[in-house]
Amino acid sequence: MKQIRWTLWVPLALFGAFFVLVASQLMNPASTTVESAMIGKPLPDFALKPASADRPGLATSDMQDGQPHLLNVFASWCVPCAAEAPQLSALERAGANIVGVAIRDRPEDVAAFLAQHGNPYSRIGADDLSEVQVGIGSSGVPETFVVDGKGIIRYQHIGDIRDQDVPMLLEKLKEAAL
Amino acid sequence: MIAEFGLAALWLAAALAALQLVAGALVLRRDEPGLAALVRPAAVVQGLLAALSFGALLLLFVQTDLSVRLVAENSHTAKPMIFKIAGAWSNHEGSMLLWVAVMAMAGGLIALIERRLPERTLLATLAAQAFVSLGFYAFLLVSSNPFERLSPAPLEGNGLNPLLQDVAAAYHPTTLYFGYVGLSVAFSFAVGALLTRQVTPDFARAMRPWVLGAWIFLTLGITAGSYWAYYELGWGGWWFWDPVENASLMPWLAATALLHSASVLAARDALRAWTIMLGVVAFSMSMIGTFLVRSGILTSVHAFAVDPERGSFILALLTLYIGSALTLFALRAGTVAEGERFSVTSREGALVVNNVALSAILAIVLVGTLYPLLTEAFGIKVSVGPPYFNPVSALFFMPMLVVLAVGPLLRWRRDSLGRVQNEVVLVGVIALLVLAGVWFNTSIGLLPLLGLALSVAIAVGSILPLKGRSLRRLPLAVWGMVVAHFGIAVALFGMSADSAFTKEKLVAATPGETVEVGPWKVTLEAVEPVAGPNWTALEGVLAASYKGGKPKQIAPQSREFWSPVQKTSESALLTRWNGQLYAVIGEEIDGGRWQIRLWWKPFVTWIWYGGLLIGFGGFLALLGRVMGDLKRRSLQARIARRRRTAADEEQAA
Amino acid sequence: MKRLLFLIAFALAGPLSAQDSLPPAPYAYKQLDDPRQEAEAKALMETLRCLTCQGQSIADSDAPMAGDLRHQVRVRIARGEKPEAIRAWLVERYGEYISFKPEVTSSTWPLFALPLLLLLVAAFVFRNKLGKKA
Known part of the structure; x- marks a missing residue:
């Protein structure tokens, strides 16, 4: 009888563990974003047709020209994508080479979106079946990837680009160029 | 005026709960008849006041008094009355008020009728009940006042989440709540018994009706919730092992175990400490479930009322309750003797199998649900879903169900399988025959295959206890057991048949086109617009004919609600005794073709019929227990009267 | 009256379903012809998490991305890829989170x-x- 007394404390100990777990979770809630597991890995092979009339489409080989790129996953129907347009333009003015991947979009909608919000892209591929999006582990719009000159994904930014993200992304681009 | 009245009643109820707690606790330390006499009346009046307070809230919702913030945020004048009423508890504050009101009424009822327990144990129980209630009163009065006014009052309310504008959804949380509250009563009984070291068969008998009642509500709540998810989410799934579903399953598992261990304690004075433990665990699971749902720390399809701040409040409350109860348990349970012994092959032995298996499943569901949180703390995101829960819980469910098929035939204390040899062989042969029959005729997965065989075996096994007994003289409680166990067989059959034999058809059809799914031929006749009180919809008119029979019309809709704006798809169902045809209409694609999703789900309805049967069995058992108690009490009263008159006559002589 | 209702329904449907403007991917709402392959695909889809919805599998969701993933799964199954290879391919991109089946x-x-x-x-x-x- 004596030696099993300690087992009576086991339930309380288990509850204590539960408490620590959920309390720590309540204090710093987990991020709800799903990060890509493709950082440090090469882009998958793809060749997308142009998403608008005045820019060429996008293929993996375009990203392997020795120059780092920003790959912006966007869509005309996505509200935060419109919100980040000024920041993208700022990045472009600062010398970033930005390519776009338009998710599930009609060419006329993309054209209207670019006419309204400006066009910072050097190339825009139309990803009608989200194939490239899935291929690079992106789970929403907008997302922005830093890709180095060999076509290796170096960094992922989830959500719209805010003002304070602009210098950070430029820094990441510079690192990718090394 | 009504709102202020409701708030005042709530404050008074809280004050009485405080009195009930303090007086009860003092009486525990030393005998004070004056204080002891306060506890029962305090509990009764507290119950009345809390009920009045909730009544006031209901009235505000019925009148759609938009000057009350809660009404403005959760109701709308254009809403049908049935949903206006449901609006009173389909939100955080209202549901907490309902919780505390039901709990207070339960406490009042105990104070009124319970005479079996030693008075000290009963007062300790009521004090524990007041302790739990006070936390909720504090929560309501400090941070979630349901009666708060808005100034100026808005012209129109916000409405209610359209997904919840549905009868099953509006009422299923309340059934779960009644279940949780019933378990809080069991918790109080357990704490009261521990405090006064009175873990006796009488304690089990006093607690049992409350556990039964709670369990019936939980069973019906889960059944309704599952059916709601089935037809409302539009993909024909009825159980996803989603965190919110698991949160409702865990208290049920614990309550089911408690129900069976309480039977052992009541009949045989065994499993004392274990029953106390389960009493604490069952209520803990209700609180943990509520916390997981409300705090939103787990991602779920059903996350409607998420608020991290309230989450912390609930966490604080549950830590207080569970922490103190478990500490008390650790200190006291050692002094509770283990109780009577019994052999493995006995009724108790079978019930221990049930308890061990249910506890193991509970542990698996709890750990599986929380595991993603654990890895998240180390920066790794994982998902635990059906491919884990199904086989791992089956590992314990299956042996338990095997024992369920023959366990009720065993005698208490000590029995041998030899005595029930014929029955065991019969059930075993039936199971093997079904297994072989299904195995040779179809190619289905292992779990559905075992499920089908077991369900038939349990169906037969569950009615065997009736053999050789006079059906008219059989106690209601035994009928309850038979019906509930039969219900398990029915539900298991439905689950297995649905997962093994469902036929799915996804098509893009033009009006006039006919599609085949299983034995059905379904024709899309037209797509028409329709309007409801707060929505418009596109409705697909389908004519469905079963095996060439007369076609029947069904009309799935794609609905747009405008207050608040949301899109839902309303599935249409065609029910036969042997299954359901399930139809959903989606979007129009490439001009004039409509996406139609069709499923033929054989015997799927048996899942919920089974759930209803289980609940009904519980109801029969409850009725039997309560009537038995009343009969015993009136018998005792008559004997006492006769003794008194005899004594009087003696004196007179 | 009927016409008017139609217009209202469509007008309301417009901005809401303006999640995106393209029709769903070919195999998002279309089954494979081979029932054995479709069963394989279905079983796999039920165990993959829809990343843009909360806690649903891609088999139970109307989200466009779930549709695109269903398309991917069906096309790859039709091409003869093994379900576990497809799962591994997705886990390589999104981590273990996307799979409801812990290894x-x-x-x-x-x-x-x-x-x-x-x-x-x-x-x-x-x-x-x-x-x-x-």
Whole structure:
């Protein structure tokens, strides 16, 4: 009888563990974003047709020209994508080479979106079946990837680009160029 | 005026709960008849006041008094009355008020009728009940006042989440709540018994009706919730092992175990400490479930009322309750003797199998649900879903169900399988025959295959206890057991048949086109617009004919609600005794073709019929227990009267 | 009247379903012709998480991305890829989070140790607590 007394404390100990777990979770809630597991890995092979009339489409080989790129996953129907347009333009003015991947979009909608919000892209591929999006582990719009000159994904930014993200992304681009 | 009245009643109820707690606790330390006499009346009046307070809230919702913030945020004048009423508890504050009101009424009822327990144990129980209630009163009065006014009052309310504008959804949380509250009563009984070291068969008998009642509500709540998810989410799934579903399953598992261990304690004075433990665990699971749902720390399809701040409040409350109860348990349970012994092959032995298996499943569901949180703390995101829960819980469910098929035939204390040899062989042969029959005729997965065989075996096994007994003289409680166990067989059959034999058809059809799914031929006749009180919809008119029979019309809709704006798809169902045809209409694609999703789900309805049967069995058992108690009490009263008159006559002589 | 209702319904449908403007991917709402392959695809889809919805599988969701993933799964199954290879391909992109089926790894082994531990406890209960004397 004596030696099993300690087992009576086991339930309380288990509850204590539960408490620590959920309390720590309540204090710093987990991020709800799903990060890509493709950082440090090469882009998958793809060749997308142009998403608008005045820019060429996008293929993996375009990203392997020795120059780092920003790959912006966007869509005309996505509200935060419109919100980040000024920041993208700022990045472009600062010398970033930005390519776009338009998710599930009609060419006329993309054209209207670019006419309204400006066009910072050097190339825009139309990803009608989200194939490239899935291929690079992106789970929403907008997302922005830093890709180095060999076509290796170096960094992922989830959500719209805010003002304070602009210098950070430029820094990441510079690192990718090394 | 009504709102202020409701708030005042709530404050008074809280004050009485405080009195009930303090007086009860003092009486525990030393005998004070004056204080002891306060506890029962305090509990009764507290119950009345809390009920009045909730009544006031209901009235505000019925009148759609938009000057009350809660009404403005959760109701709308254009809403049908049935949903206006449901609006009173389909939100955080209202549901907490309902919780505390039901709990207070339960406490009042105990104070009124319970005479079996030693008075000290009963007062300790009521004090524990007041302790739990006070936390909720504090929560309501400090941070979630349901009666708060808005100034100026808005012209129109916000409405209610359209997904919840549905009868099953509006009422299923309340059934779960009644279940949780019933378990809080069991918790109080357990704490009261521990405090006064009175873990006796009488304690089990006093607690049992409350556990039964709670369990019936939980069973019906889960059944309704599952059916709601089935037809409302539009993909024909009825159980996803989603965190919110698991949160409702865990208290049920614990309550089911408690129900069976309480039977052992009541009949045989065994499993004392274990029953106390389960009493604490069952209520803990209700609180943990509520916390997981409300705090939103787990991602779920059903996350409607998420608020991290309230989450912390609930966490604080549950830590207080569970922490103190478990500490008390650790200190006291050692002094509770283990109780009577019994052999493995006995009724108790079978019930221990049930308890061990249910506890193991509970542990698996709890750990599986929380595991993603654990890895998240180390920066790794994982998902635990059906491919884990199904086989791992089956590992314990299956042996338990095997024992369920023959366990009720065993005698208490000590029995041998030899005595029930014929029955065991019969059930075993039936199971093997079904297994072989299904195995040779179809190619289905292992779990559905075992499920089908077991369900038939349990169906037969569950009615065997009736053999050789006079059906008219059989106690209601035994009928309850038979019906509930039969219900398990029915539900298991439905689950297995649905997962093994469902036929799915996804098509893009033009009006006039006919599609085949299983034995059905379904024709899309037209797509028409329709309007409801707060929505418009596109409705697909389908004519469905079963095996060439007369076609029947069904009309799935794609609905747009405008207050608040949301899109839902309303599935249409065609029910036969042997299954359901399930139809959903989606979007129009490439001009004039409509996406139609069709499923033929054989015997799927048996899942919920089974759930209803289980609940009904519980109801029969409850009725039997309560009537038995009343009969015993009136018998005792008559004997006492006769003794008194005899004594009087003696004196007179 | 009917026409008017139609217009209202469509007008309301417009901005809401303006999640995106393209029709769903070809195999998002279309089954494979081979029933065996479709069953394989279906079983796999039920165990993959829809990343843009909360806690649903891609088999139970109307989200466009779930549709695109269903398309991917069906096309790859039709091409002859094994379901577990497709799962691995997705896990390589999104991490273990996307799969509802935990594998035994350094981060998930406790999930699988638990039932074994429980079996041991159950065995202990039956050996030591019962059956000694009755």
